[in-house]
Amino acid sequence: MNNDTLFARAKESIPGGVNSPVRAFGSVGGTPRFLVKASGAYVTDADGTEYVDLVGSWGPAILGHAQPDVVRAVQDAAALGLSFGASTPAETELAELVKSRVVAGGISPIEKIRLVSTGTEATMTAIRLARGYTGRDLLVKFAGHYHGHSDGLLAQAGSGLATLALPGSAGVTEATAGQTLVLPYNDIDALRLVFEERGDQIAAVITEAAAANMGVLAPLPGFNAALVELAHEHGALVILDEVLTGFRVSASGYWGLSVTEGPAYQPDLFTFGKVIGGGMPLAALGGRAEIMDYLAPAGPVYQAGTLSGNPVAVAAGIATLERATADVYARLDAASVTLSNAVSDAFSREGVEHVVQRAGNLFSFVFAAEAPKNYVDVQAQEAWRYAPFFHAMLDGGVSLPPSVFEAWFVSAVHDDVVLGRIIDVLPAAARAAAAA
Numbered sequence: 001m002n003n004d005t006l007f008a009r010a011k012e013s014i015p016g017g018v019n020s021p022v023r024a025f026g027s028v029g030g031t032p033r034f035l036v037k038a039s040g041a042y043v044t045d046a047d048g049t050e051y052v053d054l055v056g057s058w059g060p061a062i063l064g065h066a067q068p069d070v071v072r073a074v075q076d077a078a079a080l081g082l083s084f085g086a087s088t089p090a091e092t093e094l095a096e097l098v099k100s101r102v103v104a105g106g107i108s109p110i111e112k113i114r115l116v117s118t119g120t121e122a123t124m125t126a127i128r129l130a131r132g133y134t135g136r137d138l139l140v141k142f143a144g145h146y147h148g149h150s151d152g153l154l155a156q157a158g159s160g161l162a163t164l165a166l167p168g169s170a171g172v173t174e175a176t177a178g179q180t181l182v183l184p185y186n187d188i189d190a191l192r193l194v195f196e197e198r199g200d201q202i203a204a205v206i207t208e209a210a211a212a213n214m215g216v217l218a219p220l221p222g223f224n225a226a227l228v229e230l231a232h233e234h235g236a237l238v239i240l241d242e243v244l245t246g247f248r249v250s251a252s253g254y255w256g257l258s259v260t261e262g263p264a265y266q267p268d269l270f271t272f273g274k275v276i277g278g279g280m281p282l283a284a285l286g287g288r289a290e291i292m293d294y295l296a297p298a299g300p301v302y303q304a305g306t307l308s309g310n311p312v313a314v315a316a317g318i319a320t321l322e323r324a325t326a327d328v329y330a331r332l333d334a335a336s337v338t339l340s341n342a343v344s345d346a347f348s349r350e351g352v353e354h355v356v357q358r359a360g361n362l363f364s365f366v367f368a369a370e371a372p373k374n375y376v377d378v379q380a381q382e383a384w385r386y387a388p389f390f391h392a393m394l395d396g397g398v399s400l401p402p403s404v405f406e407a408w409f410v411s412a413v414h415d416d417v418v419l420g421r422i423i424d425v426l427p428a429a430a431r432a433a434a435a436a
């Protein structure tokens with residue numbers, strides 16, 4: 001069956017034909033590809049067409065799809081049992097691995113870890129924990145940041161809500177929405193003002209370590225450090241969301257990169273997802289023991305999961321993290337620079353106004369004259385240029401994220417041959433963007 005038939009059939013049984021909105025090609029139009037295989041740097045659809053993949057399952061596939069050692073680890077674990085609903089030795093091994101990697105500037109901010117199954121659960125739990133620990137109700141988030149789909153986090157969120165131009169979600173009560181204060185990103189004065197006015201009610205500030213769900217938009221130098229200082233002055237916690245950036249932009253995430261390059265800062269809680277599970281449903285939150293021990297059964301903040309710490313997922317996570325070596329990060333960085341420069345050159349040759357946005361090896365493009373600082377700037381771009389560009393790339397055998405508001409993901413197996421296949425399609429795609 002081809003993609004059109006499959007999509008029509010899916011829409012009969014699944015809302016919108018997809019199990020996660022961004023997959024529906026909502027802003028670029030056309031029929032989403034139904035994938036049947038992902039291997040290395042390539043994905044294959046139901047029509048048998050192969051594409052060079054720059055989605056990487058939205059982040060996890062850092063080693064390339066179905067990396068043989070990771071698949072073997074999953075198969076070995078599966079043969080011993082799919083789920084125990086009991087503790088396993090491997091869970092502690094993964095927790096130790098995370099603790100040992102997230103170290104920078106002499107700071108080891110993660111003392112304890114809890115494993116969950118999705119990034120949404122990780123951030124939701126971190127927020128409950130912050131409220132339980134501080135005894136306060138309010139949460140501060142930044143416009144354009146996405147932290148998963150729990151009720152309190154959908155106001156002015158990025159990712160699929162940006163793609164579909166939704167200000168928030170139906171079904172969230174006013175009472176819940178009212179407990180989230182949304183501020184412009186990169187604006188430390190706005191944050192200072194809100195702390196001056198309501199500082200004693202704010203439990204936590206949650207921020208993507210570097211925003212990557214409104215396209216890539218790194219924090220201004222020193223912003224994360226200033227944010228932590230301000231929050232701590234007022235007794236609030238900082239939750240650094242590294243679901244997307246963690247173990248992808250460096251062994252110690254974006255936090256490690258930024259601390260190595262700039263002022264040191266210590267968030268109280270971290271959230272992880274995507275790479276930590278190597279493509280299996282696995283995510284985590286971690287931080288200072290004093291705070292983490294507020295989680296049940298050690299403390300009064302409840303959180304649980306039938307499949308938390310699932311042995312097959314944990315095996316994939318360990319196998320992936322063990323293979324995400326310095327050499328792998330060097331290759332990701334090099335591939336990211338080569339590719340983003342090539343795309344930028346192609347746009348420039350066709351006179352398409354754009355800025356390359358980078359956060360470590362993550363990148364995306366904004367169709368604007370100047371680098372954006374926040375969500376308002378990002379939304380003001382010539383976003384309509386992306387759909388024709390995207391489709392020209394797809395027709396040329398390259399699968400990009402189907403939205404201008406998403407990051408591009410390279411992997412350790414995006415070598416020169418793979419990059420060459422992408423670069424060959426760029427002139428035609430840049431022409432399509434220019435003509436839009």
Ligand code: PMP
Nearest residue numbers: 118119120146147148243244273
């Ligand atoms: N936080 C960030 C920064 C994310 O990018 C995402 C997912 N893209 C999430 C949280 C939610 O993770 P999940 O989709 O696994 O629930």
